Amino acid sequence: MSDRLPPLTALRAFDAAARHMSFAKAAEELSVTPAALSFQIKSLEEHLGAPLFRRLNRAVELTAAGKTLAAGTEQSFEGLRLAWRNVTRAQEENTLTVTAGPAFTAKWLAPRLFHFVQAHPEIELRFSATLRIMDFDRDDVDVAIRFGMGGRNDDGLYSKPIIQDWVTPMMHPVLAEKYPDPESLAHAPLLDQEDTRFLKPALDWPAWFRAAGLTASPEISAHFNQADHAIDAAAAGGGVILGRVSLSERDLLEGRLVMPFPLALTTEAHYRFVCPHGTETRPQVAAFLAWLEAEAQSLLAYREGREFISAADVSV
Amino acid sequence: MSDRLPPLTALRAFDAAARHMSFAKAAEELSVTPAALSFQIKSLEEHLGAPLFRRLNRAVELTAAGKTLAAGTEQSFEGLRLAWRNVTRAQEENTLTVTAGPAFTAKWLAPRLFHFVQAHPEIELRFSATLRIMDFDRDDVDVAIRFGMGGRNDDGLYSKPIIQDWVTPMMHPVLAEKYPDPESLAHAPLLDQEDTRFLKPALDWPAWFRAAGLTASPEISAHFNQADHAIDAAAAGGGVILGRVSLSERDLLEGRLVMPFPLALTTEAHYRFVCPHGTETRPQVAAFLAWLEAEAQSLLAYREGREFISAADVSV
DNA sequence: CGGATCAGATAAGTTATACTTAACTGACAT
DNA sequence: ATGTCAGTTAAGTATAACTTATCTGATCCG
Structure with a gap:
């Protein structure tokens, strides 16, 4: 199995959704429509071959696979944000x-x-x-x-x-x-x-x-x-x-x-x-x-x- | 300043290039052409407003900004790869x-x-x-x-x-x-x-x-x-x-x-x-x-x- | 010393990702 | 019973990300 990541935009969508436990709030954070975020999550689930969220109509909850993934993505994306913040701050300083x-x-x-x-x-x-x-x-x-x-x-x-x-x-x-x-x-x-x-x-x-x-x-x-x-x-x-x-x-x-x-x-x-x-x-x-x-x-x-x-x- | 990340495809291109210290090898890792990778790095540099690499013709070296960014991206992308590996393995297990x-x-x-x-x-x-x-x-x-x-x-x-x-x-x-x-x-x-x-x-x-x-x-x-x-x-x-x-x-x-x-x-x-x-x-x-x-x-x-x-x- | 090679860069064209709007669904609240 | 809300999907659009082709300049080799 190759080490290839799935589309990173979809991973970021997942990360935001997992943190907010809400597709709507995640969409807002990323400045996209809920439709776009829903589509991204779905495409990530297709990539994986398993659901990452249980849709409870007006709410979502993470599946076991979703919990596994969220444990790793949250700190990794936070690390990326910190890295970018550091370098942009150094520039804007x-x-x-x-x-x-x-x-x-x-x-x-x-x-x-x-x-x-x-x-x-x-x-x-x-x-x-x-x-x-x-x-x-x-x-x-x-x-x-x-x-x-x-x-x-x-x-x-x-x-x-x-x-x-x-x-x-x-x-x-x-x-x-x-x-x-x-x-x-x-x-x-x-x-x-x-x-x-x-x-x-x-x-x-x-x-x-x-x-x-x-x-x-x-x-x-x-x-x-x-x-x-x-x-x-x-x-x-x-x-x-x-x-x-x-x-x-x-x-x-x-x-x-x-x-x-x-x-x-x-x-x-x-x-x-x-x-x-x-x-x-x-x-x-x-x-x-x-x-x-x-x-x-x-x-x-x-x-x-x-x-x-x-x-x-x-x-x- | 918002916390928005730049295009993640460009960040990934940077991460690979920083690890390999070679655009060609990074392109190979990501299965894209060197032209695509060069373009991604350039777009990230424009986003930042500063160079991330010094082009030494047949080689590249990281600028101070590049070193700052690389320090954070390498482990973050490794974290993402690990998270994805874990969840896909759990699926394929x-x-x-x-x-x-x-x-x-x-x-x-x-x-x-x-x-x-x-x-x-x-x-x-x-x-x-x-x-x-x-x-x-x-x-x-x-x-x-x-x-x-x-x-x-x-x-x-x-x-x-x-x-x-x-x-x-x-x-x-x-x-x-x-x-x-x-x-x-x-x-x-x-x-x-x-x-x-x-x-x-x-x-x-x-x-x-x-x-x-x-x-x-x-x-x-x-x-x-x-x-x-x-x-x-x-x-x-x-x-x-x-x-x-x-x-x-x-x-x-x-x-x-x-x-x-x-x-x-x-x-x-x-x-x-x-x-x-x-x-x-x-x-x-x-x-x-x-x-x-x-x-x-x-x-x-x-x-x-x-x-x-x-x-x-x-x-x- | 001249020709070949290599890595990075750019222009122009193509592909497909990622977005939008509009409309739908089902559960919940009033 | 009706309105509201969050998530979903189809269809269409925009642009990001890719490709090929070609160029540049430095390095390597015979």
Whole structure:
């Protein structure tokens, strides 16, 4: 004899009927008509080859077979309901898993965690810091913050730009006194950030030098593959970076970095919010996006008094 | 939040996939195509609003949500399988519940129990002795032995005649010496069995006297509402019964009763085997019917040398 | 390194499960 | 005697669940 179960809908009908000792009440619990429930019970009895209930006209009682079956189904269905309740609760619980690059996580998101938690104490935020392009079908994340131009990796996803970034030289105040004008940067220790290397047109020191009309070539003294490491080095006085204001905001506010020259390069690359279509309306996802957009507003203040040149305008 | 479960077919698909860690193997277990199983998992994920598996191309692994759900579904579905196995086994176990009249049960079935058990040690026979017409939809019985002409109570049932009974005077041997011929029965203590009173044409002492050509009226000295009680009284020498050979076989064999006169009344009433249509092919039901038919064959021997008159031929 | 294989995914079409409404039955209550 | 109630069944409808065919991408093997 195979271990095959009968139609589960019929088993569920039986379970409800056995618990209520009433087909009408069982039908109500399952949101079906009494006719449907009666039919389900009958089909289960045919499957078994024996009655499960004695019909006493306006009431029913379990047969011996019915009692045998009910003993096992009640706790099993309760177990299924509990399992489903657990997993749906875990989903509906205001947990939000966000993935973003390590630099953005460390320099932009994490510092603001306190603001978000304060504004949304009911949402439990979880970070997953990786440069890998997360696949929403494969990876257990709700939201991603991606940097770049967008494109194929966003196919089939909900996407919205958050931060239209730009870069400008940033350095410790002591270094700013030593190199007081753009021309002096030709002799300054310049730090390279490799994480933007993939961008076209380039957003690097050569491009900035061209935008500044400098004929001298920039001399790179060190390379960093993670932007936050480069920022930390610059804030410690170790050199000058072509910094993104979004990543450097904290160091700027606390005076570890200054942006002494008004010239800045703009790019079409941007930080953007990405999630599976349809989940953007989930309460905690929507709350997170709204918060992101509000927080990003503060970056606009840094644009005041600056002169912007597009990286596309100075590309070779 | 309501406690509603998602479609149970999808939950079962998930359970199988989680146990096998393979959609293909799960599909095989459930006898569906991998396409169907993939679709079921996807629909469950849409119901939940989160993935339950990470697709690693040729493999899958459970997400956190999947692990949460799997923890509860595995034992619950195992519980359902066990419950169904228990009740089907109880059904398929060679248990047979038979209902028949008390007289037939006491005088014909029970004495033969040893024969049946000997012939079918694997079948557990259970008797339910009652005169009430059992309803197979309401009552937990597999088979009924009914006496009578058949009719409306057999509607929708499988029915087969087992014993075409007849009646003749029976008495203890001592009484047979005292009343050696039919005419002498006019002065004998005659016992009436009320359980055949419903039959038309009548199968009672007046009918037998008419068949025998006796002009005297039978004088009933006692009435019994259960035939087996009347038989016991006659076997003890308490009077003469118009006995059914089927019920009296044991007492005849053991010499407690004799049938001294060849004249016997026949009737269209008979003992017949009845069960719900479709269950006559169940092994233990079929075995029981075959056994009944074989056992009934022994009654034919009592017909030798007898003279039969139909009760219909002497009815008034 | 190229071709074969495998497991999972999806679209389109088909089947049958599961539902509905309407009407019936029989016992019970008024 | 009539109305009510819970369960039942027939007939019709909706959709869930299945199929086949084909695709994709990673892995395996010669």
